[in-house]
Amino acid sequence: MKLQDSVIAITGGGQGLGRAMAEYFATQGARLALIDLMPDKLEEAVAACKAAGGDAKAYVCNVAKEQEVESTFAAINRDFGQLNGLINNAGILRDGLMIKSKEGEIVKRMSLAEWQSVIDVNLTGVFLCGREAATHMIQNGDHGAIINIASISRAGNMGQSNYSSAKAGVSALVPVWAKELARYGIRVMGIAPGFIETDMTVSMKPEALAKMTAGIPLKRMGQPNEIASTAAFIFENEYLSGRMIEVDGALRL
Numbered sequence: 001m002k003l004q005d006s007v008i009a010i011t012g013g014g015q016g017l018g019r020a021m022a023e024y025f026a027t028q029g030a031r032l033a034l035i036d037l038m039p040d041k042l043e044e045a046v047a048a049c050k051a052a053g054g055d056a057k058a059y060v061c062n063v064a065k066e067q068e069v070e071s072t073f074a075a076i077n078r079d080f081g082q083l084n085g086l087i088n089n090a091g092i093l094r095d096g097l098m099i100k101s102k103e104g105e106i107v108k109r110m111s112l113a114e115w116q117s118v119i120d121v122n123l124t125g126v127f128l129c130g131r132e133a134a135t136h137m138i139q140n141g142d143h144g145a146i147i148n149i150a151s152i153s154r155a156g157n158m159g160q161s162n163y164s165s166a167k168a169g170v171s172a173l174v175p176v177w178a179k180e181l182a183r184y185g186i187r188v189m190g191i192a193p194g195f196i197e198t199d200m201t202v203s204m205k206p207e208a209l210a211k212m213t214a215g216i217p218l219k220r221m222g223q224p225n226e227i228a229s230t231a232a233f234i235f236e237n238e239y240l241s242g243r244m245i246e247v248d249g250a251l252r253l
Helices: 016-027 039-051 066-080 112-140 161-184 206-214 224-236
Strands: 007-011 031-036 055-060 085-088 099-102 105-109 144-149 186-193 244-247
Touching: 007 016, 007 066, 007 112, 016 031, 016 039, 016 224, 031 039, 031 066, 039 055, 055 066, 066 112, 085 112, 112 144, 112 161, 112 186, 144 161, 144 224, 161 186, 186 224, 224 244
Parallel strands: 007 031, 007 085, 031 055, 085 144, 144 186, 186 244
Antiparallel strands: 099 105
């Protein structure tokens, strides 16, 4: 699939990795449907995509809300008349140990709200957006691809019971959907990033950042464009489906 004139929806497209991927695709002439909860960030991302040479529209949507997701993808289909790709990128963090104790006393437990909020956005949101994107692609006869953004934390990371569980679920959906949707000309792939240099990581304390980077065999953090170029490779290679690609500098071997 060529990125030129393809319509690609990106959740969490107003900032971070989502915006980086959108701007990268815009330079290739793609038409972007950017989905996020922050109108201001969305408008900035749309302007950046247009400046980079692509077309883009903003859609304010909570991916954890079924009705909002349904209406958003219906609007994308009306506005663009087609849908060739989806990147399920939106996600949140609510990190914390499942149980924390001090001198035999329980001082903190992960709350159900902290668990559920991450599952709702990071896993249920992926399901809802994937379902709606596939629905319109099938109805339109649009061939293309769905990419789920997971994380190397899918293998289990201390302090991330909720996040690791959600990302493991997101990864499991890749082969399931690849098998189910292949008959319609829809491929499904996943990307599991390692530590990527974003606004969130840049704001970390220097000593914490240095310690984290030291544990990466390549001794540096990944760049957002390295995730974007991986996504572009997936879209363009039409024999890729049902697999995860880990982009982590050999951190998880």
